[in-house]
Amino acid sequence: MLTSSLAAQALARALACGGTFAEIFYEDTTEWSAILSANQIENAALSRPRGAGIRVYDGLRSIYVYTCDVSPAGLLRCADRAAAAVTDTKGSGRDVTLRESVTPNIHKIALPVLSVPAKERADVLRAVNSAARAVSDSIVQVRAGLTAKEQHVIIANSEGLFTGDTRTYTRLACSVVASDGKENQTGFFGPGAHMGFEFFKTRIDPAAAGERAAKQAATMLTAPYCAAGEMPVVIAGGFGGVIFHEACGHSLEATSVEPGMSEFAGKLGQQIAAPCVTAIDDGTMENEWGSENIDDEGTPTTRLTLIENGVLKNYMIDRLNGLKMGMAPTGSGRRQDYTYAPTSRMRNTYIAAGQDDEEEMIRTMGDGLFAKAMGGGSVNPATGEFNFAVNEGYLVKDGRIVSPVRGASLIGRGSEILMRIDRVGRHMTMEQGVCGSLSGSVPTNVGQPMIRVSKLTVGGK
Numbered sequence: 001m002l003t004s005s006l007a008a009q010a011l012a013r014a015l016a017c018g019g020t021f022a023e024i025f026y027e028d029t030t031e032w033s034a035i036l037s038a039n040q041i042e043n044a045a046l047s048r049p050r051g052a053g054i055r056v057y058d059g060l061r062s063i064y065v066y067t068c069d070v071s072p073a074g075l076l077r078c079a080d081r082a083a084a085a086v087t088d089t090k091g092s093g094r095d096v097t098l099r100e101s102v103t104p105n106i107h108k109i110a111l112p113v114l115s116v117p118a119k120e121r122a123d124v125l126r127a128v129n130s131a132a133r134a135v136s137d138s139i140v141q142v143r144a145g146l147t148a149k150e151q152h153v154i155i156a157n158s159e160g161l162f163t164g165d166t167r168t169y170t171r172l173a174c175s176v177v178a179s180d181g182k183e184n185q186t187g188f189f190g191p192g193a194h195m196g197f198e199f200f201k202t203r204i205d206p207a208a209a210g211e212r213a214a215k216q217a218a219t220m221l222t223a224p225y226c227a228a229g230e231m232p233v234v235i236a237g238g239f240g241g242v243i244f245h246e247a248c249g250h251s252l253e254a255t256s257v258e259p260g261m262s263e264f265a266g267k268l269g270q271q272i273a274a275p276c277v278t279a280i281d282d283g284t285m286e287n288e289w290g291s292e293n294i295d296d297e298g299t300p301t302t303r304l305t306l307i308e309n310g311v312l313k314n315y316m317i318d319r320l321n322g323l324k325m326g327m328a329p330t331g332s333g334r335r336q337d338y339t340y341a342p343t344s345r346m347r348n349t350y351i352a353a354g355q356d357d358e359e360e361m362i363r364t365m366g367d368g369l370f371a372k373a374m375g376g377g378s379v380n381p382a383t384g385e386f387n388f389a390v391n392e393g394y395l396v397k398d399g400r401i402v403s404p405v406r407g408a409s410l411i412g413r414g415s416e417i418l419m420r421i422d423r424v425g426r427h428m429t430m431e432q433g434v435c436g437s438l439s440g441s442v443p444t445n446v447g448q449p450m451i452r453v454s455k456l457t458v459g460g461k
Contacts, residue, residue: 002026002052004098006072007156011096013079014056015158018089021057022082022096023157025296026070027338032114033147036125051338054078059088062320064341098162103293103300106286109168110198113148121146124172124200128210132176135214138221140184141177144210146170148196155298165293169443170199171432174210178217185406187216188391192289192432192443216373216392223404226393228460232368233410233453234361234396234423239374239431241350241446244279246379247386247414252281252306252314253332254321254344255438256381263384263415264312272312273418276354279307281316283331283347289432290348290445297333297342304330306349307418318344336440343439350447354424361423361452363399369408369458370394370401377409384414387459409459417453425449 007024014022027050034044052075053066063085067078113121128144147170154164171192178185189212191204200206235243248264256262264272273279283301285291292301297319305313317325318333321344334345362370370393377388390408394401430447 001028002070002154004100004156004162006075007162008096008098010054010075010079011156011158012094013076014054014082016093017083018086019056019058019083021158023055023297024052024155025335025338026052026154027151029149029151029337030114031147031149033145034121034125036129036144039129041122041125049337052078053338053341054082055341056082056086057320058086060324062341066339096158097160098156099160100162103163103165105166105293106284107168107194107291107293109196111196112150112168113170113197116197124206127206128172128174130210131207132174132210132214135211136178136218138178138180138218139176139214140179142210142214143175145173153296155294155296157298161298163294163298167292168194168196169289170195170197172204172206172209174213176210176213176217178214178221180221185217185220187213187220189213190432194287194289194291219404220392220406223406225461226369226395226405226408226458228458230455230457232365233456233458234365234368234370235374235448235451235453236370236372237425237427237429237447237449239446240371240451241430241448242374242433243386243388243410243417244351244448245346245349245435245444245446246377246388247384248279248418249281249346249349250379250437251381251384251414252316253346254315254317254325257315258321258324261382263382267312270312271310272415273307273310274421275310276424277307277310277418277421278305278352279350280304280352281306281332281346281349285348288348288430288445289443290346292347295331295333295342296335297329299329299331299333301331301347304332316344316346318342334439334442336442340440343437345437345439345442346435346444348430348445348447350428350430350445351424351449351451353426353428353449356423356425358425358427358450361425361450362396362401365396365399365452367398368396369405370396371408371410379414386414387411407461411457411459417456420454420456421451422454423452425451
């Protein structure tokens with residue numbers, strides 16, 4: 001465990017050759033995972049990554065050095081290497097005094113996963129497998145994974161901060177393949193939370209999770225291909241929020257905004273979305289997948305309104321980019337682990353609930369597409385151009401859902417889709433994912449109510 005006295009000594013050494021700011025991120029993590037495939041439990045594994053990273057500001061440049069040797073000698077050697085890379089010698093070496101601070105923990109853990117007997121953990125995976133295979137004779141493959149992670153972090157910096165946090169994550173991943181002997185279709189569901197094993201007693205039924213993924217695969221197997229064209233599109237809640245996350249959210253991170261590589265750079269206070277759109281990035285939601293008590297720079301997490309009634313209100317800002325932009329951090333500095341320096345990242349990002357009736361938005365849309373479940377895609381944050389697969393889609397004719405369709409994709413630009421949203425439903429839901437960026441992969445929630453986009457390009461076969 002990193003003590004305040006050792007941290008102060010290492011920070012002073014990191015500033016010995018100059019630099020204006022130094023930070024230590026110490027991590028001690030326990031990770032457990034198991035996979036069921038071909039009706040058998042396999043690949044159960046337990047690991048304990050532990051290490052520390054030291055960051056020094058060299059003007060507006062950041063130097064980052066990390067080590068898995070967290071002995072006093074290893075940490076001081078890491079600090080010396082960071083100090084040796086400093087080119088701005090205007091900052092002078094100085095002693096560092098640390099003041100320990102404790103942030104209240106809003107994420108209560110009732111039942112740590114590793115405290116649960118192995119049979120109960122395995123039963124979760126078996127329930128997924130049995131329920132998925134019972135959906136249809138077309139289900140030929142079920143793969144279920146259960147992961148648990150308990151991450152202890154300590155963060156100290158040369159401004160006197162010494163604080164820490166414990167994050168407990170549990171996630172179930174269900175991947176299903178349906179086949180007719182000629183072609184395959186897949187279904188996926190991956191619920192998770194900032195919780196222990198109580199997740200399966202209070203939030204998620206493993207059998208229902210397996211059934212959901214299997215129904216998606218079986219439905220898409222027999223669906224005709226989607227026709228291409230420009231049409232109104234209704235996007236379901238939950239994972240439908242991945243479009244906002246990818247096409248708009250990344251463009252609101254300081255990582256893209258500060259260097260001008262965002263279509264929304266310099267637009268604070270301007271109308272960038274329809275008046276019915278309010279978007280939030282909230283790291284304070286109790287026991288949610290993307291929540292923390294503090295971010296990975298030691299800043300308390302926040303509830304940040306990004307867009308309010310269509311007007312851009314805030315960016316997501318980490319410490320270094322905030323320094324460059326002349327703006328305060330927003331508790332958005334995140335990293336995968338100690339091998340990455342932090343940068344601005346999303347947490348629980350969603351379009352807030354609106355006032356529109358979900359049935360009405362389909363009934364009045366005419367001919368179009370109902371995108372019930374979104375898949376992967378690509379986006380250019382500088383332009384906002386995106387292309388996303390629709391994992392489960394339905395053809396709408398004259399305001400009625402008439403049949404499932406497969407092979408659909410949604411193509412457009414983030415700024416355009418925001419302005420074309422003309423309905424926002426009343427019931428916001430979120431789903432879980434892992435977002436990759438400059439500071440590695442971090443748990444994030446995406447969410448929204450059901451929304452309607454008046455006009456969007458749909459790609460087909």
